Amino acid sequence: MDLTYTEEEEDFRARLREWLSGTLPALPPKPAATDWPGRRVYDTGWQRRLHDAGYGDVHWGASPTTRLIFLEETEKAGAPYVGANFVGLLHAGPTIAAEGTDAQKERWLQPVLRGDEVWCQGFSEPDAGSDLAALRTRARREGDHYVVSGSKIWTSHAEVADWCELLVRTDPDAPKHRGITWLAMPMDAPGITVRPLRTLAGSTEFAEMFLDDVRIPVGNRVGEENDGWRVTMVTLSFERGTAFVGEVVACRRVLGELAAHARKSGRWDDAVLRRELALLNAEFSALWRLTQWNVSEAQATGGVPGVGGSVFKLRYSHARQKLFDTAADVLGPAALDAGQEWTFDRLSSLSYTIAAGTSQIQRNIVAERILGLPKGGR
Amino acid sequence: MHFQLTEEQRALRTGIRELLDGRFGRDALRAAVDRPGELDRDLWAELAGAGLFGLCLPEDAGGVGLGLPEAVVVFEELGRALVPGPLVATFLAAGEVPGAVTGETVVTCPYGALLPWADAADVVRGDVAGALATESVDPLTPLHRVPAEAPVPQEATLLYAAEQLGSAGRTLEMAVGHARQREQFGQPIGAFQAVKHLCADLLVRVEVARAAVYAAAVTRDPVEVAAARLLADEAAVRGARDCLQVHGGMGFTWEADVHLHLKRAWVRAGLAGSPRDAEEVLAAAL
Numbered sequence: 302m303d304l305t306y307t308e309e310e311e312d313f314r315a316r317l318r319e320w321l322s323g324t325l326p327a328l329p330p331k332p333a334a335t336d337w338p339g340r341r342v343y344d345t346g347w348q349r350r351l352h353d354a355g356y357g358d359v360h361w362g363a364s365p366t367t368r369l370i371f372l373e374e375t376e377k378a379g380a381p382y383v384g385a386n387f388v389g390l391l392h393a394g395p396t397i398a399a400e401g402t403d404a405q406k407e408r409w410l411q412p413v414l415r416g417d418e419v420w421c422q423g424f425s426e427p428d429a430g431s432d433l434a435a436l437r438t439r440a441r442r443e444g445d446h447y448v449v450s451g452s453k454i455w456t457s458h459a460e461v462a463d464w465c466e467l468l469v470r471t472d473p474d475a476p477k478h479r480g481i482t483w484l485a486m487p488m489d490a491p492g493i494t495v496r497p498l499r500t501l502a503g504s505t506e507f508a509e510m511f512l513d514d515v516r517i518p519v520g521n522r523v524g525e526e527n528d529g530w531r532v533t534m535v536t537l538s539f540e541r542g543t544a545f546v547g548e549v550v551a552c553r554r555v556l557g558e559l560a561a562h563a564r565k566s567g568r569w570d571d572a573v574l575r576r577e578l579a580l581l582n583a584e585f586s587a588l589w590r591l592t593q594w595n596v597s598e599a600q601a602t603g604g605v606p607g608v609g610g611s612v613f614k615l616r617y618s619h620a621r622q623k624l625f626d627t628a629a630d631v632l633g634p635a636a637l638d639a640g641q642e643w644t645f646d647r648l649s650s651l652s653y654t655i656a657a658g659t660s661q662i663q664r665n666i667v668a669e670r671i672l673g674l675p676k677g678g679r
Numbered sequence: 680m681h682f683q684l685t686e687e688q689r690a691l692r693t694g695i696r697e698l699l700d701g702r703f704g705r706d707a708l709r710a711a712v713d714r715p716g717e718l719d720r721d722l723w724a725e726l727a728g729a730g731l732f733g734l735c736l737p738e739d740a741g742g743v744g745l746g747l748p749e750a751v752v753v754f755e756e757l758g759r760a761l762v763p764g765p766l767v768a769t770f771l772a773a774g775e776v777p778g779a780v781t782g783e784t785v786v787t788c789p790y791g792a793l794l795p796w797a798d799a800a801d802v803v804r805g806d807v808a809g810a811l812a813t814e815s816v817d818p819l820t821p822l823h824r825v826p827a828e829a830p831v832p833q834e835a836t837l838l839y840a841a842e843q844l845g846s847a848g849r850t851l852e853m854a855v856g857h858a859r860q861r862e863q864f865g866q867p868i869g870a871f872q873a874v875k876h877l878c879a880d881l882l883v884r885v886e887v888a889r890a891a892v893y894a895a896a897v898t899r900d901p902v903e904v905a906a907a908r909l910l911a912d913e914a915a916v917r918g919a920r921d922c923l924q925v926h927g928g929m930g931f932t933w934e935a936d937v938h939l940h941l942k943r944a945w946v947r948a949g950l951a952g953s954p955r956d957a958e959e960v961l962a963a964a965l
Contacts, residue, residue, distance in 0.1 A: 302683065302685065302688065302896070302897050303680060303681045304680060304682055304894065304897050304898065305680060306680050366680055575958070575962045578961075578962055578965055579958035579959070579960075579961035583905065583906035583910055583961050584910075586906045587888070587890055587894075587910050590890040590893070590894035591887055591890035593890075593894075594682050594683070597682040597683045600681075601683060609886075612882065612883050612886050615880075616883050616887055661872070664875060664879035664880070665872065665879075667882055668879045669875070672855045673859070674855065674858055674859060674869035674875050675869055675870040676870070677866075
């Protein structure tokens with residue numbers, strides 16, 4: 302058990318810190334959290350800077366420890382997070398890197414890393430959310446194209462995306478986990494209608510998407526036809542395994558800000574509140590150590606994070622909600638001001654126990670795949 | 680950074696687990712329950728012989744020369760097996776009280792307001808004037824109450840946290856084992872989502888507590904020790920409660936082992952210093 306970093310890793314940290322301190326003051330002001338067109342420009346601009354400085358591929362090209370250091374330092378410095386590049390950098394990119402052909406890697410990876418192209422996720426459907434394998438969007442083969450019809454929902458960043466990682470049913474007669482195919486769909490193809498959905502936080506970060514005979518070249522298929530479920534599991538293991546890691550550092554920062562605010566306002570004298578903050582400190586301190594534990598394990602086993610990500614996600618998503626509920630307690634009546642940053646975070650945090658698989662689904666995964674309890678009996 | 684058990688630490692864990700499986704399995708545990716207050720001196724000597732009490736002492740002092748992380752790995756196993764006795768006090772006295780390292784002298788001392796195993800121990804350290812025997816909730820930990828609050832060294836807090844972690848891991852295994860085997864409505868109860876979710880939450884608490892306890896052993900940071908202690912208490916106490924729930928009526932009987940884990944978890948939490956103090960340490964660090 303060793304919590305010290307190698308000399309090489311500490312060099313990386315020092316160089317990154319120096320670069321961040323020179324780069325961050327020159328960034329343009331952040332757009333409003335709900336302004337997705339503005340955030341696309343801002344987030345891709347940040348990605349371009351990372352790329353030009355040699356950090357573009359840190360999310361999937363670097364070792365897990367290097368990535369951990371990157372996330373820790375960028376968050377501590379208050380740098381932007383992946384934002385609108387989330388799907389491209391953390392889902393589609395790693396999936397194509399793991400499962401794509403050389404030509405596909407050539408075509409799609411660089412534009413993501415340079416911040417030239419933004420991806421969205423077309424997995425869920427109105428009748429296939431947590432039960433993702435129940436998806437019905439059809440793709441029939443016509444020569445060297447798939448012709449796709451159906452609808453998708455909860456499509457993050459659809460409004461501002463260039464590409465969509467799309468799951469379609471290519472064999473309706475096969476058992477539901479078979480017969481699914483993973484396609485890269487250009488968002489400017491004829492037949493796509495995007496209708497933004499407004500979240501309870503007031504933001505339009507996801508959308509409904511209607512697909513009416515959309516033609517997608519067969520060359521855009523990642524993995525084999527009808528093998529999309531396996532490819533998807535690769536994507537989801539990235540999503541559940543590492544996608545939330547950087548946020549733990551952010552939560553620890555918020556906790557420090559909350560304590561400072563409470564000390565200033567006099568709320569600190571409330572022993573009940575102080576206890577809540579203390580327990581959150583224990584929680585996020587442990588979640589950070591669990592992150593390091595999981596990263597060390599991934600580093601040792603070399604690669605794709607395992608189902609252990611579900612353990613992390615379960616605890617983290619609830620802890621985050623608790624953090625911003627406590628923020629409301631610290632703020633008092635000001636917490637009801639929708640313009641308050643922590644109020645927006647409080648509202649946004651409600652998605653964490655739902656997105657990327659609800660807590661209930663995560664518990665099933667943990668129980669069945671880690672603990673070996675029998676399937677079924679919902 | 681390689682925040683995983685080393686080969687040597689894994690071997691140490693395997694060694695102590697095998698020793699305890701053979702020497703303090705279920706039958707020995709239940710036999711000990713039937714002889715409350717009586718310390719198994721032979722087991723104590725075997726643990727000493729395996730190097731337990733001298734684990735962190737230098738080799739020229741008759742010790743093994745290992746560190747706190749190794750001690751935590753070993754105490755996790757002791758907690759898992761519910762080994763009785765003033766293990767923490769004797770371990771911490773090993774460099775100071777003659778005979779403690781070899782297991783000849785059993786040492787205890789008060790932690791907070793509680794003094795465990797006063798009658799069975801050979802040496803009682805600390806201010807125990809006015810100590811009064813109480814009827815301990817845990818049949819395997821006789822207790823006295825002392826009027827003068829005794830300090831709880833950080834190492835003691837951490838070693839109790841390690842025991843809590845081991846106990847939490849064991850109740851997880853017991854819950855999952857029962858959920859797989861017990862059938863109701865024509866299928867194992869582990870197929871029911873409500874039972875699955877209890878088991879999943881048990882695991883999550885164990886994993887979070889383990890990361891906290893191991894990290895605190897490495898850093899010895901007082902804030903991390905406080906965090907580790909609170910999370911390990913939570914994992915052990917709630918773990919035992921949820922395990923009891925999974926066992927249904929059987930879990931409420933004296934014959935099931937789960938109540939022994941719950942009661943010991945309560946006692947350890949009481950011996951590890953005030954949770955309010957730990958919370959204040961964590962709050963002050965913000």
